[in-house]
Amino acid sequence: MEPDRQKFLAYLAGQGLKSTRQRDIIFDAFRSDGSHVSTEDLYLKIRRDHPGIGYATVHRTLKLFTECGLAEERHFGDGQVRYEWVAGKEHHDHLVCVRCGAVSEFEDEDIEALQQRIARRYGFTMTSHRHELYGVCSSCGGED
Amino acid sequence: MEPDRQKFLAYLAGQGLKSTRQRDIIFDAFRSDGSHVSTEDLYLKIRRDHPGIGYATVHRTLKLFTECGLAEERHFGDGQVRYEWVAGKEHHDHLVCVRCGAVSEFEDEDIEALQQRIARRYGFTMTSHRHELYGVCSSCGGED
């Protein structure tokens, strides 16, 4: 079995939670399209093939993915939480197009190191960070 | 007259808006304590001396300050918008203590330059960015 699914099932078992048909469906749907989707996004996508699955269940299941480390929440300032499948991905930060909403990813170890140095200078034990660049992407015409 | 107030009055005039007693009061209160306050924070503070001023007016006036560039919105992930008086301050980013909520400020021109380089590499016209370090501040005991 794939290690991601394994991890999810292990988390459920460890918490005394149950494996269900809905959770399997949501797992598959999210894993195959887990790039910065909102609960609404994923709910609407799933509903096409599985009309019975409720919004609340999608919401709760995304929280479960987050709790067990398979997913992370993203907040890009448009007032809704987005979720990203992070299993097997390196840490990265984001560029967000303010015109079309496209999200790109970047990683820069120099910045990461500088951040750590700043935290240390402030006697700060850094547990996480958020770094987002907002602007106009190339296909939205950064030239005009 | 102070240039900040001047700027505000000029903005109002330019937009066909009016100068009011309430806006003056909110201007003074916010300018003298405009460090990452929520609308609620400022409303409660103002209400002590001016019980007649409504939450909606505080909200609308903070938006005006933001529109004219005297203030900026901050989103530190606790679900409420905070406002900061930025007139006369240099650009900076933030360290946020996840335990006590304290906010410190930092600026690092190396990071700023690296950011610009990344944006350029992606053909991205960067208009703003958000960079926050989350963790435990020194007085909350990063040692335990």
Next chain:
DNA sequence: TTTAAATTGATATCCGTTTTCACTTTTGGA
């Protein structure tokens, strides 16, 4: 199979933000 515990999905509730609207205030011209 039995049964206790967890899950589900429709719906209600929460809570910060924003809008509404009847009344008041500002402001520029008469």
Next chain:
DNA sequence: TCCAAAAGTGAAAACGGATATCAATTTAAA
């Protein structure tokens, strides 16, 4: 100074995404 048009105010309602509720259903261990 007075007037009228336009904007502002504050209490309350509406909004919207996230979360909680609860009766019915499903899971899984015995």
